[in-house]
Amino acid sequence: MPEYKPYTLKYHYLDETLKQIDAAIYTTVAPLEIEAWRTPEPIPFAERTTGEYITPAIGESWGGLFDCAWFHFTGDVPERDGDGDKPLVLLLDVSGEMCVFDEAGAPVRGLTSMASSYDFSLGRPGKRVLPLGEFITGVRRTALRPGELLSAILVPQQPDDLHSVFLKAGARKYLVISIAMVAVAASIRDEKIIEARIAAGSCSPVAQRLHEFEAQLAGHRVQQQLPQITPAHLAVLSPISDVRGSAQYRSEAVTQMIGRALAQLLAKAAS
Numbered sequence: 001m002p003e004y005k006p007y008t009l010k011y012h013y014l015d016e017t018l019k020q021i022d023a024a025i026y027t028t029v030a031p032l033e034i035e036a037w038r039t040p041e042p043i044p045f046a047e048r049t050t051g052e053y054i055t056p057a058i059g060e061s062w063g064g065l066f067d068c069a070w071f072h073f074t075g076d077v078p079e080r081d082g083d084g085d086k087p088l089v090l091l092l093d094v095s096g097e098m099c100v101f102d103e104a105g106a107p108v109r110g111l112t113s114m115a116s117s118y119d120f121s122l123g124r125p126g127k128r129v130l131p132l133g134e135f136i137t138g139v140r141r142t143a144l145r146p147g148e149l150l151s152a153i154l155v156p157q158q159p160d161d162l163h164s165v166f167l168k169a170g171a172r173k174y175l176v177i178s179i180a181m182v183a184v185a186a187s188i189r190d191e192k193i194i195e196a197r198i199a200a201g202s203c204s205p206v207a208q209r210l211h212e213f214e215a216q217l218a219g220h221r222v223q224q225q226l227p228q229i230t231p232a233h234l235a236v237l238s239p240i241s242d243v244r245g246s247a248q249y250r251s252e253a254v255t256q257m258i259g260r261a262l263a264q265l266l267a268k269a270a271s
Contacts, residue, residue, distance in 0.1 A: 026091060032075040034058075042068045045105035046157055062094065071098075099129070106156045129154065138205045161194070162187045163269045165261040168202075169253045171244070178202045179245045180253040184261040186217070188269045193220045200254045203239040210236065213258075222266055229255050 037051035048070035056062040063069060071094065092098065098111040110127030128148075135143050144150065168181035181201040187194040196217040201207040213233040220226065231251075239250035
């Protein structure tokens with residue numbers, strides 16, 4: 001533990017002690033190799049390796065005040081005798097704002113420089129990036145915590161072979177609360193469904209993805225008969241009965257609309 005020292009405003013012993021405590025939380029297990037592509041302005045994920053290639057070392061300046069860069073960190077995870085139950089984390093600090101992306105170009109979470117200062121009475125600082133399905137939790141409800149603000153909606157760049165169809169059932173075409181709705185998107189390449197995304201709305205407090213049926217469609221040849229959607233695929237839905245339609249009608253409508261949407265999507269992909 002850090003040596004106890006009386007706190008004074010002059011020497012900021014408490015601030016230094018807190019830094020020592022923070023440093024003692026983590027044990028270094030392996031270094032990271034750093035490579036980056038620097039640009040004067042932000043560029044999208046698809047163009048991340050088009051900037052000036054650099055390999056900055058820890059402690060070195062990687063750019064000017066307003067420069068941007070796509071960083072790529074790599075390292076080997078060593079065997080940890082007796083420490084296998086301890087979580088493994090990455091400590092990254094580029095003296096600026098960062099956003100971590102996965103291999104598909106989707107944002108995972110935001111990171112902030114350790115050098116930043118905050119009013120800790122408002123809680124620990126941090127940024128969160130949530131998938132839409134986790135952010136919307138119910139009717140007019142979201143996962144925002146007290147004091148949090150929604151700062152951006154990030155839409156990943158989609159592949160050129162992605163096609164989509166949206167259908168809804170309602171009493172009229174415009175200005176109507178839908179009885180049921182479906183959205184279907186699929187990436188089709190070499191006459192094969194590479195990836196499928198299917199969501200049903202107005203059949204639960206929030207729209208729901210049909211992940212099991214999506215997995216069944218992945219890898220399916222478009223010339224073959226498509227799998228049939230079953231009640232088991234719709235188990236994630238919880239439709240209600242009201243003046244617009246019964247729960248059974250909504251379930252049957254979703255089943256029919258998904259079939260129609262897939263048919264339209266395949267026809268669009270073939271044209």
